[in-house]
Amino acid sequence: MVDDHTHDHHEQSFVQKYVFSTDHKMIGIQFLFTTLFMLLVGGALALAVRWQLAFPWTKMPIIGDLFGLISGSGASIFAGEGGQISPEFYTMLFTMHASVMIFLVIIPILAGAFGNFLIPLQIGADDMAFPILNMLSYWFMWPAIACFGISFFAGGVTAGPGSGWTSYPLLADLMQAAPNSGAGQTWWLMGLTLVGVSSMMGSINYMTTIINMRAPGMTLFRMPLTIWSMFITAILQSFALPVLTAAGFMQVTDRLLGTVFFIPSDLIVNNAEPTIGGGQPLLWQHLFWFYSHPAVYIMLLPAMGMISDMLSCMCRKPIFGYKPMIYSMASIAGLGFIVWGHHMFTSGMNPALGMSFMTSTMMIALPSAIKTFNWIGTIWGGKVQFNTVFLNCAAFVSMFIVGGLSGIFMAAVPVDIYFHDTYFIVAHFHYVLFGSTLFGVFAAIHFWFPKMFGRMMSDKIGQLHFLVTFISFNGTFFPMHLLGIAGMPRRYADPYLHPWLEHLKPMNQFMTYCAIIMGLAQLLLIGNFLISIFKGKKAGRNPWGANGLEWSAPSPPGHGNFDVPPVCYRTPYEYSSPEAEMLDQDYILQTEPPPRQTAAEQKGSADE
Amino acid sequence: MKKFWALFFFFWPTLAIVVCCIAPSQNWWFPSEAMSPLGKEIDGLFYLILVIVTITFIGTQYALGWVLWQSARQDDAAKAEFSHGSHTLELIWTIVPAFILLFIALYQMDVWMKFRVQAKFPDEAKNAPVVEVTARQFEWRMRYPAPGKLLQLNPQPDDLYTVNEMHVPVGRPVRFNLRSGDVQHAFFAPQLRVKQDAVPGLMIPIWFEIPKPGKYELLCAELCGWGHYKMRATIYAEPENIYHEYLEALQQEQNFDGVVPDTEEDE
Numbered sequence: 001m002v003d004d005h006t007h008d009h010h011e012q013s014f015v016q017k018y019v020f021s022t023d024h025k026m027i028g029i030q031f032l033f034t035t036l037f038m039l040l041v042g043g044a045l046a047l048a049v050r051w052q053l054a055f056p057w058t059k060m061p062i063i064g065d066l067f068g069l070i071s072g073s074g075a076s077i078f079a080g081e082g083g084q085i086s087p088e089f090y091t092m093l094f095t096m097h098a099s100v101m102i103f104l105v106i107i108p109i110l111a112g113a114f115g116n117f118l119i120p121l122q123i124g125a126d127d128m129a130f131p132i133l134n135m136l137s138y139w140f141m142w143p144a145i146a147c148f149g150i151s152f153f154a155g156g157v158t159a160g161p162g163s164g165w166t167s168y169p170l171l172a173d174l175m176q177a178a179p180n181s182g183a184g185q186t187w188w189l190m191g192l193t194l195v196g197v198s199s200m201m202g203s204i205n206y207m208t209t210i211i212n213m214r215a216p217g218m219t220l221f222r223m224p225l226t227i228w229s230m231f232i233t234a235i236l237q238s239f240a241l242p243v244l245t246a247a248g249f250m251q252v253t254d255r256l257l258g259t260v261f262f263i264p265s266d267l268i269v270n271n272a273e274p275t276i277g278g279g280q281p282l283l284w285q286h287l288f289w290f291y292s293h294p295a296v297y298i299m300l301l302p303a304m305g306m307i308s309d310m311l312s313c314m315c316r317k318p319i320f321g322y323k324p325m326i327y328s329m330a331s332i333a334g335l336g337f338i339v340w341g342h343h344m345f346t347s348g349m350n351p352a353l354g355m356s357f358m359t360s361t362m363m364i365a366l367p368s369a370i371k372t373f374n375w376i377g378t379i380w381g382g383k384v385q386f387n388t389v390f391l392n393c394a395a396f397v398s399m400f401i402v403g404g405l406s407g408i409f410m411a412a413v414p415v416d417i418y419f420h421d422t423y424f425i426v427a428h429f430h431y432v433l434f435g436s437t438l439f440g441v442f443a444a445i446h447f448w449f450p451k452m453f454g455r456m457m458s459d460k461i462g463q464l465h466f467l468v469t470f471i472s473f474n475g476t477f478f479p480m481h482l483l484g485i486a487g488m489p490r491r492y493a494d495p496y497l498h499p500w501l502e503h504l505k506p507m508n509q510f511m512t513y514c515a516i517i518m519g520l521a522q523l524l525l526i527g528n529f530l531i532s533i534f535k536g537k538k539a540g541r542n543p544w545g546a547n548g549l550e551w552s553a554p555s556p557p558g559h560g561n562f563d564v565p566p567v568c569y570r571t572p573y574e575y576s577s578p579e580a581e582m583l584d585q586d587y588i589l590q591t592e593p594p595p596r597q598t599a600a601e602q603k604g605s606a607d608e
Numbered sequence: 609m610k611k612f613w614a615l616f617f618f619f620w621p622t623l624a625i626v627v628c629c630i631a632p633s634q635n636w637w638f639p640s641e642a643m644s645p646l647g648k649e650i651d652g653l654f655y656l657i658l659v660i661v662t663i664t665f666i667g668t669q670y671a672l673g674w675v676l677w678q679s680a681r682q683d684d685a686a687k688a689e690f691s692h693g694s695h696t697l698e699l700i701w702t703i704v705p706a707f708i709l710l711f712i713a714l715y716q717m718d719v720w721m722k723f724r725v726q727a728k729f730p731d732e733a734k735n736a737p738v739v740e741v742t743a744r745q746f747e748w749r750m751r752y753p754a755p756g757k758l759l760q761l762n763p764q765p766d767d768l769y770t771v772n773e774m775h776v777p778v779g780r781p782v783r784f785n786l787r788s789g790d791v792q793h794a795f796f797a798p799q800l801r802v803k804q805d806a807v808p809g810l811m812i813p814i815w816f817e818i819p820k821p822g823k824y825e826l827l828c829a830e831l832c833g834w835g836h837y838k839m840r841a842t843i844y845a846e847p848e849n850i851y852h853e854y855l856e857a858l859q860q861e862q863n864f865d866g867v868v869p870d871t872e873e874d875e
Contacts, residue, residue, distance in 0.1 A: 087834040164831045170808055171791040171833055177745075178833055264809025269790040270745065281792060281808055315679070321693035324702075346794060346829075348807045351724035355717055362709040366702065373701040374693070376671050381689035384679035386610045394617060394676065401668050402624075405661045412657060412712060414650045414719040418801045421794060421829040470620075478624060482636040487798035489829045492837035500639050500798075500825055507636065576688040586688065 012559075020139070022131035023559060027138050028117030029452055032445075034141060035109035036526065042100035043519050049093045050476075052085045054505070054512035056494045059084050088180040090493040091162030096152065098165035099188065102299065103195045104145060106437055110302035111202055111237070112138065114444055115230045117452065118306075119206055121550035121557065122224050124215025124566040129208040137201035140194055147191030154183040161188040164491065166288060169262035169281045173254045176272040189252050196245045199237050206234040215549065217568035221326075222590070224548050224572045225319065228326050229305025232333045236294045236301075240337070244291035247284060254279075285347055289340035297336045299433060301329055303440030304371060307396050309572070310447050311375055313546045314390035315382025316586045318573040321374045328367035328374075335364040345413050346420045354413045361411040368404050372397060383576075383586075388462030389544075392443030395470055399435025403428060406481065421491075424484020430477045442466070445529065450543045454555040455536030461528040468521040475514030479507050545587045547572040552591045566591050610680035617676050621669035625662070640799045643824060644816050647801030649719045657712060726813060733783035733815035738776060740785045743793035743806040746835035748772050748826065755855045759785070761811075768858045772841040774826060776818065777851040783815040794830035797843060805830050818845040 021027060051060055085093070116134065120127055128134045152160040159180035163172035171177045172185050210231045214223070223231075250261040262284045265277025312319040319325060341349065341357030375397045384390060406428040410416045419425065442465075449457045488495050488504055495501045542551040549572075553562050568590045574580060580588040582595065631637050642648045721728040737759045740751040750773065753759040754766040776782045786795055788806035795814065796803045804814050818824065828839035846854065 087837070091831070091834055091836070159834075162834065168792055168831070171831065174791075177791050180834065267788075267790055267808050277809070279809075282810075316688040318690065318692050320691075321698050324693070324698050346803050347805050348810050348812045351720065354720060354724065358716060358720075359710075359713045362713040363706075365709055366706050369705045370698070370702055372668060373697075376668065376675055377693065377697065379672070379679065380675040381691065382675075382679055383682065383686055383688040384610075384676065386613045386680070391613060394613075394672065398617060398620070398669060398672055401665065401672075405665055408661055408709075408712065409654065409657055412653060412716045414716050414723065415654050415657060417723065417803050418650060418654070418798070420803055421796075474620060474624075478627065479636075482627075482631050485631075485637055486635075487639045489796065489827065491831045493834075494837050497837055498825065498827060498840055503635055573692075576690045578690070 020135060022127070022135045024116045024120050024128045024131070024134060025452070025557060025561075027134055028113050028115075030138050031108050031112035031116060031141075032114075032452075034138075034145075035105050035113055036529070038100055038104040038145070039109075040522070040526070042097055042105055043522065045093050045097035045100065047515060047519050048085065049090070049097060050512040050515045052090050052093070052493060053495070054509040056496060057084050085493070086159070087493040088159035088162060091164075091178075091491070092152070092160040092181075092184075094491060095161050095164050095188075096148070099148060099161075099192075101433070102165060102295070103192065104141070104148065106299045106433060106441075107195070107199060107295070108141060109441055110299065110437070111199065111206070111230065111233060112141070114226075114302060114306060114441075114448070115202065115206055115233075117448065118226055118550065119209055119230055120213070121451070121553060121561055122227050122548050122572075123210060123213060123218050124549045124562065124568060125209060125213035126560040126562065128205050129213055130205050133201050134205050137198045137205065140198035140201065144191045144194035144198060147187050147194060151184040151187035151191065154187050160184040166292070167192075167251065167284075168288075169251065169254070169284045170267070170269065173251060173262050173281075173284075174269050174272075174275070175255065176270040179270065186252060186255050189248050189255075193245055193248050193252075196241050196248070200241050203234040203237040203241075206230055207238065210234075215566045215568050218549070218590075219568075221323070222568055222571050224305075225308040225322070225325055225329075226302070226305040229301045229303075229308075229329055232329050233298050233301045236298055236333050236336065240291045240294040240298075243287055247287035247291070250287075251284065282344075282347060282349060285344050286340070286349075289343045290337075293340040293343065294333075294336045296429075296432070297332055299437055301332065303396065303437045303444075304329065306444045306447075307375070307393050307440050308378075309546075309548065310389055310443050311378050311393045311397075312573050312575060313447075313544055313587075314385045314387065314393065315379050316385070316545075316575045317378060317382035318571075318575055318577075319374070320377030320380070321370075322571065322573060324370055325374055328370045331367045332364060335360060335367070339364050342411055342416075345416045358411060358413045362408070365404060365408060365411065368400075372401060372404065387446075388457075388459050388466055389443045389447045391463065391466045392439045392446070395439040395466070396436050396443065399431050399439060399473075402478075403431030403435055406431065418487075419484055421489055422484040423480045423488045423490060426490055427477055427480030427484060430480070434473060435477070439470075442469070442525065445525075447544065448550075449529070449532065449536075450539030451550055451553075451555050451557070453533050453536070454539055455532055455534075456539050456543060457528050457532040457536060461524055465521055465524040465528065468524070469518060472514045472518035472521060476511050476518055479511050483507065542587075542589070545585065547574060547587050547590055549590050552589050567593075569593050611677075614673060614676040614680040618670065618673035621665065621673070625666070628662075638798075639825070642799070642801050643820060643822075644800045644802070644818055646719065646723060646816065647799075649722075650801045653716055653719060656715070660708065660712070729783070729813075729815055730781040730817070733781040735783075737783045737785045737813065739774065739782075740787060741774065741795060741806070742787045742789045743795065743828065743832070743839070744789040745791065745833050746828070746839045748774065748839065748841040749789070750774050752855060752858070754859060755852060766859075768855060768862055770858065774841060774843045775851060775854050776843060776845055777848045778818050778821050778845045779848070781815050781817045783813060786812045786814050791832050792830050793828045793832045793839070795826065796829035797824055797826050799824050800843075803829055818843075821845050821847055 161184045162181050253259040260279040262281050263275050263279045267275045339361045342361040549566050574588050576586045642651045742749040750770045752768040786806045788808045793806040800816050802816050824843040826841040
């Protein structure tokens with residue numbers, strides 16, 4: 001332990017406690033609020049995208065007028081287009097939807113919110129190893145959010161960065177290639193870099209904390225899978241991120257300082273001067289995906305870890321195959337570094353690479369399969385508590401199966417020739433990132449809410465939210481598989497310009513209605529969340545009867561977390577174990593010492 | 609309520625399968641059958657994976673539903689089983705999927721090599737590209753050699769140009785060179801199952817073969833700016849003689865100096 005200060009020693013000022021807090025729990029909660037807010041922003045952007053795909057070139061409801069009201073002139077921002085989405089604006093919408101969801105929601109809600117909140121509590125530490133660095137990792141999010149925010153308007157009000165979240169050169173590299181983006185793309189890159197700084201500070205902290213600050217008895221193989229997943233994620237982040245940061249800087253200098261890292265010579269883009277060149281656009285793709293493929297696992301592994309803990313608790317049964325779960329996460333992380341090329345099968349790289357990346361990509365499906373089987377094995381023979389937490393976990397498993405299986409089509413290079421950049425891909429990654437990760441996050445919010453705020457969230461509203469979200473999610477994203485098979489490309493402002501795609505419009509309209517319902521359903525979650533903070537049923541230390549160290553701390557834990565420095569005696573998965581039964585309960589906290597050897601033996605022999 | 613949720617997890621995969629089964633009849637399927645021999649092979653691989661994936665999907669989703677149902681049926685006094693897993697099961701579900709996945713990977717190699725590895729191209733496609741396709745914001749430019757000549761890497765004075773119209777002969781493998789004039793694009797011919805990015809600074813050789821004369825769609829599949837969705841072009845597959853007539857007509861049109869000897873102006 002860092003120092004043996006006494007707890008609740010002095011009153012902290014409001015700013016110290018709620019704003020520039022160095023307490024990991026407060027930072028985690030700050031991350032949670034920020035990312036949930038960003039979830040709404042990203043969702044609104046997605047709805048605008050869906051609007052255009054269902055009713056192209058028609059006036060957006062509400063928003064079409066709203067901007068006009070703000071500017072006061074009565075004219076909408078798309079005055080020339082009568083309140084409809086312009087194609088430039090459409091490119092910005094999907095670019096920013098992806099950027100917000102990936103960099104400001106999913107990565108920070110997993111690592112930032114739950115990583116921060118759970119790591120010290122679950123390993124029995126009183127705080128992170130570097131509390132100030134931890135605070136900075138949160139506060140570096142805000143300049144990033146500001147940069148992303150500025151990028152909306154830097155190129156005028158009708159179009160921000162429009163190169164997709166992948167920011168492929170030369171579209172993203174040359175000002176003249178996307179004239180409407182203007183400086184927006186540069187601001188976007190700055191935002192990206194700052195998000196990276198934030199994540200990096202978090203990762204260093206998580207690794208150090210997990211390695212150095214575990215409670216006595218908390219051996220590596222007694223750590224909850226949440227901690228394992230956070231640990232592996234932190235390693236992934238810290239190895240992959242520098243590459244993205246470097247690549248991002250190269251693109252910034254290409255845009256601002258006239259370097260030509262990604263620009264070949266003699267291209268006349270948009271009637272500008274021919275480029276000087278000497279660079280290679282494929283270089284960006286390699287660097288970008290070297291980060292962004294591991295990033296897919298950064299966006300998934302922590303949810304996998306949390307799901308494992310929650311499933312085990314809600315089934316009152318030990319996790320099926322604890323060590324295989326760890327090894328499969330580790331191999332996902334390891335293989336995750338050598339599969340980036342599967343994003344580039346049609347990119348024109350050496351075709352031999354296509355074959356090796358296909359093989360490694362097929363292999364990475366294996367640990368994911370093992371995890372899925374283990375989750376089903378965990379439920380098998382358990383005493384399932386059908387509550388909101390469990391339902392969201394089960395949805396995670398069910399949706400992950402879809403996302404995993406649809407990935408096999410794209411991993412197969414020849415089949416990917418057809419599916420690359422169609423809606424099949426969009427279906428696939430939404431099943432993984434929303435279907436899996438976000439359902440995992442919903443479960444985690446309900447599960448750890450009592451530890452965060454000392455109160456329970458309403459289970460009834462939670463189940464209703466789950467039901468509506470699950471149905472509308474599948475209504476929105478399942479048909480995307482079929483759109484992809486029908487050949488509808490991604491990122492088209494108006495696919496129906498092509499007569500052979502026209503018959504897909506009714507399906508797109510159905511999906512948009514589902515998406516609107518899904519968006520509205522999230523108000524249930526937000527409302528339940530906010531109201532329960534003040535009005536929820538009071539929760540004790542261990543409302544779920546779970547085993548982890550965090551449940552031996554008060555709810556919410558005070559400064560320094562534990563009232564007694566915890567000592568860990570067992571793995572966190574001994575639900576329904578004989579020892580638990582001896583205590584007349586179906587769980588046994590990790591802090592519960594084993595029955596004294598002699599006493600136990602005496603008792604045992606006496607019983608017989 | 610327990611049983612409702614257990615059935616719920618049976619219900620949705622069933623619905624998903626039903627939707628997939630009726631999809632082809634509703635035209636929610638491939639835009640047409642594959643119109644090229646290689647495309648047919650790609651479709652074959654797709655259906656192979658589809659079968660494997662569907663079996664896995666049904667197996668795992670119903671296993672999930674079944675374990676939920678088992679638990680939902682229990683009475684309240686029932687206890688969870690205390691088990692940390694099974695070594696044998698772990699081995700089985702590691703080794704079996706490993707072989708299946710490896711099989712899928714190895715089985716795909718051949719078609720991929722035919723499509724992209726130049727040494728494995730059909731003989732007619734190894735040399736002598738028929739046309740050079742250059743993607744630009746937001747159009748497709750074709751450069752053909754003058755009739756009777758071979759396409760050179762660099763533009764020649766007598767080359768023939770068209771925009772958004774790609775004419776190719778039917779019945780033999782057609783090799784073409786793909787370039788980009790500005791940003792990155794992708795050549796996507798959905799009915800032929802061909803897709804290849806056009807990368808600035810690279811010249812990428814591609815081939816396809818169309819047995820049946822007709823019009824085929826061509827569009828851009830890599831985000832290239834605001835007009836990405838507009839990059840629509842048509843591939844005209846024509847019998848050899850019509851193709852040559854077309855090129856000759858194109859040459860005449862292009863070499864036409866605007867002087868019309870002895871016809872009266874009538875509009």
